Amino acid sequence: MHHPFKVGFCFPKFLRRDKGESGTSHGVSVSEILAVRELDVDSGTKDDGRWQKMPQKSTEAYPYAFTVSYVERAWQHRWRCSDVTFHCLEGALCQQWVQTIREQLTALTSRPKHLLVYINPYGGKQQGERIYEQKVAPLFTLASISTHVIVTEHANHARDHLRTEAELKKYDGVVCVGGDGMFSEMVHGLVSRTQRDNGVDQNSPEEKLVPCTLRIGIIPAGSTDCICYATVGINDPVTSALHIIVGDAQAMDVCSVHHNNTFLRYSVSLLGYGFYGDVLADSERKRWMGPARYDFSGFKTFLTHHYYEGTVSFLPATDILGTPRDKTRCRAGYHQPLFLLPEYKGGWRVIRGKFLAINAASMSCACPRSPKGLSPAAHLADGTTDLILVRKCSRFNFLRHLLRHTSKYDQFDMTFVEVHRVRRFRFTPRYCQSDSELDLRENGKKLFSQICRDHPACSCSPAYSSWNCDGEILPHAAIEVG
Numbered sequence: 377m378h379h380p381f382k383v384g385f386c387f388p389k390f391l392r393r394d395k396g397e398s399g400t401s402h403g404v405s406v407s408e409i410l411a412v413r414e415l416d417v418d419s420g421t422k423d424d425g426r427w428q429k430m431p432q433k434s435t436e437a438y439p440y441a442f443t444v445s446y447v448e449r450a451w452q453h454r455w456r457c458s459d460v461t462f463h464c465l466e467g468a469l470c471q472q473w474v475q476t477i478r479e480q481l482t483a484l485t486s487r488p489k490h491l492l493v494y495i496n497p498y499g500g501k502q503q504g505e506r507i508y509e510q511k512v513a514p515l516f517t518l519a520s521i522s523t524h525v526i527v528t529e530h531a532n533h534a535r536d537h538l539r540t541e542a543e544l545k546k547y548d549g550v551v552c553v554g555g556d557g558m559f560s561e562m563v564h565g566l567v568s569r570t571q572r573d574n575g576v577d578q579n580s581p582e583e584k585l586v587p588c589t590l591r592i593g594i595i596p597a598g599s600t601d602c603i604c605y606a607t608v609g610i611n612d613p614v615t616s617a618l619h620i621i622v623g624d625a626q627a628m629d630v631c632s633v634h635h636n637n638t639f640l641r642y643s644v645s646l647l648g649y650g651f652y653g654d655v656l657a658d659s660e661r662k663r664w665m666g667p668a669r670y671d672f673s674g675f676k677t678f679l680t681h682h683y684y685e686g687t688v689s690f691l692p693a694t695d696i697l698g699t700p701r702d703k704t705r706c707r708a709g710y711h712q713p714l715f716l717l718p719e720y721k722g723g724w725r726v727i728r729g730k731f732l733a734i735n736a737a738s739m740s741c742a743c744p745r746s747p748k749g750l751s752p753a754a755h756l757a758d759g760t761t762d763l764i765l766v767r768k769c770s771r772f773n774f775l776r777h778l779l780r781h782t783s784k785y786d787q788f789d790m791t792f793v794e795v796h797r798v799r800r801f802r803f804t805p806r807y808c809q810s811d812s813e814l815d816l817r818e819n820g821k822k823l824f825s826q827i828c829r830d831h832p833a834c835s836c837s838p839a840y841s842s843w844n845c846d847g848e849i850l851p852h853a854a855i856e857v858g
């Protein structure tokens with residue numbers, strides 16, 4: 377009894393036996409094979425030492441076998457590792473198949489062979505090390521990927537190591553085990569090093585960044601994991617590990633944030649002032665709560681209902697097709713191509729007002745709390761960011777707006793919300809922030825400005841919020857982003 381099994385090509389002389397089934401046909405492309413190993417049928421062991429139970433009849437009739445591990449697409453963007461074992465009569469044929477598959481795998485040049493892994497043991501539910509050891513490391517071993525693992529000892533350990541010490545030539549990629557803050561650390565390390573090596577002055581807002589050549593893989597082990605969710609479609613460590621093994625890659629936009637011609641930070645997902653800045657600032661003081669801190673601080677910030685006055689100036693992205701109101705979604709493997717229009721036209725636009733939130737989403741910012749994200753149609757690598765302005769409105773209306781992030785209804789279709797796809801933007805708070813005020817805020821003190829003391833009717837809205845920059849606090853209110 378022979379059963380065909382396609383692995384980009386066919387296995388004509390083999391009996392397939394996985395989970396006791398036989399007689400089904402199955403197709404797997406070579407690009408989704410993780411590993412192949414020969415089985416020692418007589419001794420009942422595989423070459424990796426694991427036991428395999430085979431029906432007596434099959435082992436007698438088909439004494440040679442090998443196992444192929446491959447990516448199985450499960451539900452909701454989830455990937456799993458599956459095994460299928462083939463038996464045949466001739467040892468030479470069996471070996472030929474194993475060798476051919478190995479050769480095909482070696483020819484896949486986009487796959488990493490050596491990885492540098494950083495684990496944040498402090499993020500999320502503090503499970504980074506366990507997640508890596510139990511769910512990710514065995515898959516890397518299976519795929520013959522060698523790793524150098526560093527468990528970080530303090531904040532910015534990974535950033536500084538990547539920027540100055542790491543011997544990057546030895547690796548095909550770096551892996552981040554943590555949340556958005558950890559990913560941001562690694563982006564800072566790699567992007568800064570690349571700019572330094574290429575003589576780019578980070579302090580100049582006009583300078584174009586030189587792209588990094590090394591890829592960063594994300595194993596989600598944080599609190600929101602929005603960068604992972606928005607690129608992969610799910611925050612699942614096994615799925616992420618499998619994407620890394622098969623060499624998937626997705627470019628993403630990196631914005632630089634400046635204040636008075638001084639570089640502050642890079643951002644790849646959310647820059648949020650007002651609501652998301654305040655949620656983050658409050659939640660950092662409640663880290664002991666774990667990821668639930670965001671629910672607590674989100675509710676508290678919603679009740680405080682602070683608005684902030686200022687001016688937003690932006691350069692609309694008029695030279696692309698597509699708008700933030702499109703119905704398309706953009707993730708790895710689902711990238712809507714954008715076409716540059718021949719002519720660039722349009723100048724800076726200026727909007728003044730009182731805002732509950734100013735959000736700039738360089739990707740959808742989808743996460744388990746909001747599977748469609750802050751800006752569902754934002755593209756991952758088109759050089760633009762979606763600027764969402766939520767003007768002062770009633771608590772009830774703001775709640776309606778927030779809740780729409782969790783349903784099929786359009787969160788932008790509200791009179792107090794506007795959204796623009798932009799290339800650059802600036803925010804200037806109405807009241808200037810002095811250096812001493814900035815120092816105070818950097819030390820974590822909440823500042824109620826002069827204006828509140830002078831105008832009791834303002835219900836003591838503080839004059840400044842802070843920016844939430846990929847989950848890290850930026851105390852400067854006035855920023856320039858490009």
Ligand SMILES: CCCCCCCCCCCCC/C=C/[C@@H](O)[C@H](COP(=O)(O)O)NC(=O)CCCCC
Nearest residue numbers: 555556557598599600601602670674746781846847
């Ligand atoms: C009252 C109903 C509220 C429903 C709100 C739903 C809106 C949720 C949109 C969430 C957007 C999240 C954007 C992601 C930001 C992350 O970068 C950041 C840090 O992530 P991590 O380092 O993994 O912790 N997370 C946040 O800023 C948390 C925002 C939570 C807001 C409730």
Ligand SMILES: Nc1ncnc2c1ncn2[C@@H]1O[C@H](COP(=O)(O)OP(=O)(O)O)[C@@H](O)[C@H]1O
Nearest residue numbers: 499500528529530531554555556557558598599
């Ligand atoms: N070993 C460490 N000890 C303390 N903080 C760390 C360590 N490693 C990284 N960090 C910092 O932890 C913060 C939170 O990390 P992150 O991975 O974003 O988790 P979370 O999603 O829970 O916020 C980041 O600011 C990062 O710089």
Ligand SMILES: [Ca+2]
Nearest residue numbers: 555556557847
């Ligand atoms: Ca974080």
